[in-house]
Amino acid sequence: MKTPGAAVLLLLWAGIVAVAGETCQPDIYNVLKEISALVKQLRWETNAQAKDLTELRRERDNSKVSFSASLKTSPGHQYYGPYNSPTTLIYRHVFTNTGNAYNNNTGIFTAPVRGVYHFVVFIHGHCHEHRGIAVSLNKNKEHVAMAWTQQSTLNLNGGTGASLLLEVGDVVYVKLPENAWLADNQFHFNTFSGHLLFPM
Known part of the structure; x- marks a missing residue:
């Protein structure tokens, strides 16, 4: 599962990166597409975790x-x-x-x-x-x-x-x-x- 730290790293990569003393600017359109895909993945994983948590709470309550x-x-x-x-x-x-x-x-x-x-x-x-x-x-x-x-x-x-x-x-x-x-x-x-x- 991707973590918020991965998103931070991706955002840093989207900025200006110094490589061997030279400066380059990545394609911002592709970077935004990757960020959007990451956000969608994180939202899906968050919803899945919320469903799992709800099921665990239901099982816990029923076990009492x-x-x-x-x-x-x-x-x-x-x-x-x-x-x-x-x-x-x-x-x-x-x-x-x-x-x-x-x-x-x-x-x-x-x-x-x-x-x-x-x-x-x-x-x-x-x-x-x-x-x-x-x-x-x-x-x-x-x-x-x-x-x-x-x-x-x-x-x-x-x-x-x-x-x-x-x-x-x-x-x-x-x-x-x-x-x-x-x-x-x-x-x-x-x-x-x-x-x-x-x-x-």
């Missing part, structure tokens, strides 16, 4: 993706489930949502860029002799991982997570399996979090 949310938005105890069929959980209390890729009205995360993302789910519930606490982490319509635990005494805690390669528009969400349940309150025991590790 991170969210974390919990089920309960207000004080008080609440049960989730049991339901007759698997049900998508909606984590409504948002701690952070950089990039706005998580929708707290649907409980669904949508990948804004192609890359590897990491997701973590923590669960909490009460003991029950015939019912466990459980969640299923899903990508698009596919099951990815499950957290499940059951016992007849004491409260229960569990969790699961996975790193996933996502294409633009892929979705990740958490489902409560049939006949499972969770319990939450203002201390936010049940959380769903994810962030972009690196774009691909």
